[in-house]
Amino acid sequence: MSTLTTEPSVAPPEPTRTALRHRMAERGVDRTLLLLLPGVVAVIALFVYPFVYGLQLSFQPQGVNAHGGVFASYSAFFHDKFARGSIGTTFYLAIPASLINVGFAVPISYRMRSDFRGKRLLLTILVVPITLGTVLTAEGIIEYFGPVGWFNSTIQWLHLSNHPLTLTNNYWGVLFSLIISGFPFAFLLTHSYLSGIHPSLEKAAATLGAGWWQRFRHVTFPLLLPGLLTTFCLTFVLAFTVFPSAMMVGDPDGKTHVISIEAYEQALQKFNYSQGCAIAMVMTALMFAVIGVAMALRSRLYTGSTGGKG
Amino acid sequence: MSTAIVDPTAAPAPSTGPQRALPHRRSVALRPGTWLVWAVVAFFLINLFGVIATVVLDSFGRTWFAGWLPKGYTGSNYSDAWSEFSLGQVMTVTFELSFLVVVVSLLLGVPAAYALARRDFPGKKAVMLLFVLPILVPPIAYGIPLATVLYKFHLAGSLTGVLLANLVPSIPFVVYTMTPFIEQVDPRLEAAARMCGAPTRAVLGRIIAPLLLPGMLAAAILVLVRTFGMFELTFLTAGPTSQTLVVSLFSAVFSAGIRSAQSIDAMAVVYTGSMLVLLVLALRFVNPTQLVARTRD
Numbered sequence: 032m033s034t035l036t037t038e039p040s041v042a043p044p045e046p047t048r049t050a051l052r053h054r055m056a057e058r059g060v061d062r063t064l065l066l067l068l069p070g071v072v073a074v075i076a077l078f079v080y081p082f083v084y085g086l087q088l089s090f091q092p093q094g095v096n097a098h099g100g101v102f103a104s105y106s107a108f109f110h111d112k113f114a115r116g117s118i119g120t121t122f123y124l125a126i127p128a129s130l131i132n133v134g135f136a137v138p139i140s141y142r143m144r145s146d147f148r149g150k151r152l153l154l155t156i157l158v159v160p161i162t163l164g165t166v167l168t169a170e171g172i173i174e175y176f177g178p179v180g181w182f183n184s185t186i187q188w189l190h191l192s193n194h195p196l197t198l199t200n201n202y203w204g205v206l207f208s209l210i211i212s213g214f215p216f217a218f219l220l221t222h223s224y225l226s227g228i229h230p231s232l233e234k235a236a237a238t239l240g241a242g243w244w245q246r247f248r249h250v251t252f253p254l255l256l257p258g259l260l261t262t263f264c265l266t267f268v269l270a271f272t273v274f275p276s277a278m279m280v281g282d283p284d285g286k287t288h289v290i291s292i293e294a295y296e297q298a299l300q301k302f303n304y305s306q307g308c309a310i311a312m313v314m315t316a317l318m319f320a321v322i323g324v325a326m327a328l329r330s331r332l333y334t335g336s337t338g339g340k341g
Numbered sequence: 342m343s344t345a346i347v348d349p350t351a352a353p354a355p356s357t358g359p360q361r362a363l364p365h366r367r368s369v370a371l372r373p374g375t376w377l378v379w380a381v382v383a384f385f386l387i388n389l390f391g392v393i394a395t396v397v398l399d400s401f402g403r404t405w406f407a408g409w410l411p412k413g414y415t416g417s418n419y420s421d422a423w424s425e426f427s428l429g430q431v432m433t434v435t436f437e438l439s440f441l442v443v444v445v446s447l448l449l450g451v452p453a454a455y456a457l458a459r460r461d462f463p464g465k466k467a468v469m470l471l472f473v474l475p476i477l478v479p480p481i482a483y484g485i486p487l488a489t490v491l492y493k494f495h496l497a498g499s500l501t502g503v504l505l506a507n508l509v510p511s512i513p514f515v516v517y518t519m520t521p522f523i524e525q526v527d528p529r530l531e532a533a534a535r536m537c538g539a540p541t542r543a544v545l546g547r548i549i550a551p552l553l554l555p556g557m558l559a560a561a562i563l564v565l566v567r568t569f570g571m572f573e574l575t576f577l578t579a580g581p582t583s584q585t586l587v588v589s590l591f592s593a594v595f596s597a598g599i600r601s602a603q604s605i606d607a608m609a610v611v612y613t614g615s616m617l618v619l620l621v622l623a624l625r626f627v628n629p630t631q632l633v634a635r636t637r638d
Contacts, residue, residue, distance in 0.1 A: 070453030085486025
């Protein structure tokens with residue numbers, strides 16, 4: 032405090048004399064920021080503008096809803112039982128898929144913290160399904176899990192079931208495809224979060240006599256939980272917007288009529304852009320609601336230092 | 342391996358079976374969980390292998406309606422697929438598009454990443470949010486309004502439209518991949534260059550760019566892999582002449598019936614093969630976790 036009072040007498044500031052450029056530069060605004068311009072303009076023109084345009088278009092009903100008022104596109108969606116049901120269908124697929132993915136990722140990455148032979152190879156293999164993309168995965172699922180595919184042949188060969196299980200063109204096919212493409216994603220994320228927790232924390236707990244379950248439950252898991260919630264959000268977003276696999280391995284006109292299919296059909300098959308955009312907005316809002324809940328939970332947790340990379 | 346942390350001096354739990362020596366008993370006690378974990382991993386990998394192997398085998402098979410293996414093998418499915426789906430044209434479009442997306446998104450993204458990494462200015466949070474949204478919002482949700490806008494400007498269906506749509510997730514992706522690379526470059530190098538009288542252009546072109554080359558290479562490969570596999574945006578905006586491989590694969594599967602499953606599988610294998618080449622290339626330069634960790638905090 033005392034040092035502050037002596038400052039002004041030594042160098043009295045002359046705000047009127049300093050050039051605007053210098054004052055701006057002191058706050059970090061100079062010509063370097065012009066470098067931001069192309070990227071920002073591109074994202075605004077290609078992302079923000081279409082999004083706002085779609086939002087505004089969703090309040091301008093067209094086609095059969097043209098005379099139903101401002102909210103006609105939304106009410107048409109919510110009044111059609113089949114269309115409205117797509118929300119439930121989507122959650123019914125996305126929640127189990129992301130819970131399974133995150134749930135299996137935790138024990139497996141917990142086991143794989145230490146280095147072992149072939150770890151890098153295993154990580155590489157796990158990257159493969161992410162890059163294969165949903166289309167190839169779906170094509171493979173149709174053949175592998177199909178009525179005469181290897182999976183059903185093995186089951187019958189082992190006499191586990193007398194008749195082939197129906198695993199494609201229904202709920203299960205889509206769930207499998209979400210697990211095949213989503214689990215490696217969840218695993219790699221959890222793995223990188225877990226390797227950021229310093230091993231000495233667990234060693235300290237072990238020195239104090241904690242068993243492995245106590246160490247996991249009271250030391251590692253609480254530190255991992257914020258990362259897990261982020262992982263859950265990302266896998267949930269992937270599963271929530273499932274589109275190609277729901278069309279290919281699912282039953283797009285029935286059990287796996289998810290919300291993205293409904294939006295696509297309205298916009299690009301029935302050319303009702305207004306309702307298509309309305310559904311896209313509903314989808315975005317629902318997704319942000321789930322992310323918001325997860326992030327609110329996350330903010331209640333400890334998110335400090337985890338001891339750095341071990 | 343099975344015991345992550347074994348503390349040999351830890352006191353034994355007195356109530357559990359005391360048949361064996363202390364350290365050995367602990368490792369046995371931990372085994373079932375370890376075996377279970379490895380069994381789950383193995384089950385997952387076996388099924389994953391099955392999913393990929395059936396497609397590959399079927400693409401070489403003559404007929405395969407039932408049984409463990411196809412009856413007879415042939416390479417003709419590939420030539421069929423090549424002519425039936427005009428794969429030559431599709432591949433040209435795919436590589437043209439991926440190349441253009443990489444170049445444009447690097448040109449727009451790297452300068453933005455530089456400004457974000459070096460400067461702290463009012464409204465920086467808003468710009469960061471602007472760049473994180475296209476990564477966070479799923480492609481299908483913004484793809485539909487974007488396709489509507491592109492139809493309005495008569496750009497949908499052309500290669501330009503597909504390029505514009507694919508830039509949306511790529512530019513922010515480049516920004517977020519490049520920012521840590523730029524933060525690693527010591528700002529004093531730039532200051533020294535400026536002391537010697539270099540203008541901004543020379544600092545960027547002759548000091549920063551060479552140092553950032555590894556980062557740009559990593560970002561370029563990641564964008565290439567993502568564009569190559571990007572289905573939703575390309576599907577929503579592409580016309581008949583601007584389809585990429587993954588979109589024409591989807592159309593072939595979804596409107597199957599007239600075509601043989603084998604030639605579709607041949608196309609799928611071509612897609613997987615090119616993807617694997619890109620993947621091997623990518624893994625030489627980047628860490629596997631970088632492929633998924635899109636927004637690290």
